[in-house]
Amino acid sequence: MEYKDTLLMPKTDFPMRGNLPNREPQVQQIWNETDIYKKVQERTKGRPLFILHDGPPYANGDIHMGHALNKILKDIIVRFKSMDGYCAPYVPGWDTHGLPIETALTKNKKINRKEMSVAEFRKLCEEYAYEQINNQREQFKRLGVRGDWDNPYITLKPEYEAQQIKVFGDMAKKGYIYKGKKPVYWSPSSESALAEAEIEYQDKRSASIYVAFDVKDGRGVLEGDEKFIIWTTTPWTIPANLGISLHPNLEYSVVSVDGTKYIVASELLEAVSKELDWKETTTVNTYKGSELDRVVAVHPLYKRDSLVMNGEHVTTEAGTGCVHTAPGHGEDDFIVGQQYGLDVLCPVDEKGHMTKEAVGFEGLFYDEANKPITEKLQEVGALLKLSFITHSYPHDWRTKKPTIFRATAQWFASIKDFRSELMDAVKETKWVPAWGETRLFNMVRDRGDWCISRQRAWGVPIPVFYGENGEPIITDETIDHVSNLFRQHGSNIWFEKEAKDLLPEGFTHETSPNGVFTKETDIMDVWFDSGSSHQSVLVERDDLQRPADLYLEGSDQYRGWFNSSLSTAVAVTGKAPYKGVLSHGFALDGNGRKMSKSLGNVVIPAKVMNQLGADILRLWVASVDYQSDVRVSDNILKQVAEVYRKIRNTFRFLLGNLADFDPKKDAIEYSELREVDQYMLVKLNKLIDKVKHSYNHYEFAAIYHNVHNFCTIELSSFYLDFAKDVLYIEAADNKERRAIQTVLYEALLTLTKLVAPILPHTSDEVWTYIESVEEESVQLVDMPQSKQLANVDELESKWDAFMELRDDVLKALEVARNEKVIGKSLAASIKLYPNDSAKQLLESVSENLQQLFIVSGFSIGGTFDEAPENAQAFDQVKIVVASAEGETCERCWVVSTTVGTDSNHPSLCSRCADVVEESYTK
Incomplete structure (x- = not known):
């Protein structure tokens, strides 16, 4: 008989190597085919809504690390909320108007604007914008970001522009919109006015x-x-x-x-x-x-x-x-x-x-x-x-060229008329980090009126008509009519038709006795575009609501989107468009420098995903203090990949040792578990509470460290380490073995769910190897709930103390190993001389201490003061390490004096001989 064949070694097809660059696209293909986003929304329908409103990235160029940081953070939050009792739809968006697209066409694509009408040029801008959206959408999806990608919001869409016109009209109706000649930031290189948010120093x-x-x-x-x-x-x-x-x-x-x-x-x-x-x-x-x-x-x-x-x-x-x-x-x-x-x-x-x-x-x-x-x-x-x-x-x-202050006739939003409401709205919002409140409050307090007009072609027109005397005309009737026209035809109609054809049929006004009207040719500031999204998206769509629970963008958006959204929302509704605002820092290179092509220090998300995988990038996001500027480099990502490897190996070990475990018939009740098994479930429960608290407070680095520590310290270095002696050696239905498997099964399910928002590809891959689950994806289950267990405090206190004592034993073994007294710990026998409290602790542990210390011999030699001179001294115990007596068992590798006592199995210890005799020879 080959005794190695009698060992119950781990069995699983779950691969040791992640091979994420190849495996992740396969996982994403399954998500696409099953429409996982729709299934998640259907499962959570009827729950309280949690709306994270996406700040729209500009539709131009490939995504960079700032994009990746931003979108991954959002995805982690949305995925968690949908597993924690909420319906959390995520509608991605894009900002599509403005100078960069005009420049891309005229300079990069060599389009001659003078050879075409404004309307024709705008059509080309729209086509280019959609090309960029399609490119960026695939890159965002490759990050593993789950959302309504087939129905995003886009600022050039007719329904978006129609609602934006409504926002403008509501502000005008309240007297907040006016035209005046005053100095504004002017960019000669762009030939247009700029808002403060478009200025950099x-x-x-x-x-x-x-x-x-x-x-x-x-x-x-x-x-x-x-x-x-x-x-x-x-x-x-x-x-x-x-x-x-x-x-x-x-x-x-x-x-x-x-x-x-x-x-x-x-x-x-x-x-x-x-x-x-x-x-x-x-x-x-x-x-x-x-x-x-x-x-x-x-x-x-x-x-x-x-x-x-x-x-x-x-x-x-x-x-x-x-x-x-x-x-x-x-x-x-x-x-x-x-x-x-x-x-x-x-x-x-x-x-x-x-x-x-x-x-x-x-x-x-x-x-x-x-x-x-x-x-x-x-x-x-x-x-x-x-x-x-x-x-x-x-x-x-945008052009990186100096601006000037230049007085021109422009359209303004009068911030001073509702400044106190803005400042109240800032105070009522939850800010993370907390300094965000002070930052935006001071900006609102000090800012002048907002110049909202731009002298460009590609944008939403300012919906104003002029009478024969040059007076601007903005009425409920004209606003509603233009809004409806834009909803039906898009804003290009403004440049395709004459003023009279854009006005309501039969429209008259006292400023034009002869019925002659002209129209405004300026467009709106792009910050007015994106700043209207609370109405153009949150109100427009049935699956969303205003105010959003959260806006999450980079810290530069205090003067940008956070600010413009607040201004338009307070002007229209009297309230902020968000209940909470969370900001993140910038992505820098490994030395803390800004990334630039000239320095050659740009880390490209696509390259990272092709080499390491999206889950490594996502784990990096979870590992950093993202509320400050964050560093990323090849070396940093390699360190993160090493942590990922340890987490993956933990999953593999758990799966491998549950191959013959059916939770419905093999699980052991908590009350019947040994204390050490109960202790691990207590630790698992604590992990659940800590991780969920961290998710709810957006503290992802704490999750990263807590999960990593649980896998490497509480599981690998302790529980899984000594459990091998039971899992591999004992008979399949041995109660201690089933008890350990019960704990491992709970740990497997719990860890898979807890890391799912951060590592969606890996967690879904793990899920497919758990035969007992019914759901096709871990995305379709809820976060684990910590259980009310008996005698938790007393049990944890006792076993935490034992773990400290065990650490002393491991240190003593390491010293003996370095001094060549022993080789592996299973070759050792230890004799402990504890003080009174340590002795009581050891006597209270009913488990096999020899097994817990992973040695072949264990005994208590006497009191602390009776220890011989060669004993290693610690605070509570003195320890003598010696070579264990007996022979090494061929099957379990324990050194035992019982090896050879069974004539049928002379190379085995008595325990292994009994197991083999009972399970493999009958």
């Missing part, structure tokens, strides 16, 4: 000039021979100067320098003196800014008046305290200019070129005008100093 080298403005009329306060000194880093705005702003409460000094009198803020006199290299200054007089209000200075180039005004925006952080004021090129300048009745002069066109109003500089690009303007100031004796500085400057986030 980069370093820029700029001219820094100090310029003198002669006083023309001192209004009885000044003598008239003084000069105000202004400082600016934008010389190109000097032709637009109409005034000088002083703070009413600051003190200003009139100082004499070589016989010339200059005016600067007293607090900045020392800094200005140093900057202008003034050797000696004499203070002639001082005035409050309020005393100099409405003094008139002279523009150094054009000899027109430059009015001195009081403004609270003036600071002493830099410059001279006398602020060059060009109402057409700055928000503060505009506001103070309006208070003093100044014109809004803006001598720069949409392409950034100086107009004829900038006499002497017409046709120059604004940045190129800096030098000739400075030279002209030098020529007329007004330039006091020219230098250069590098400073943070606003750039167009």
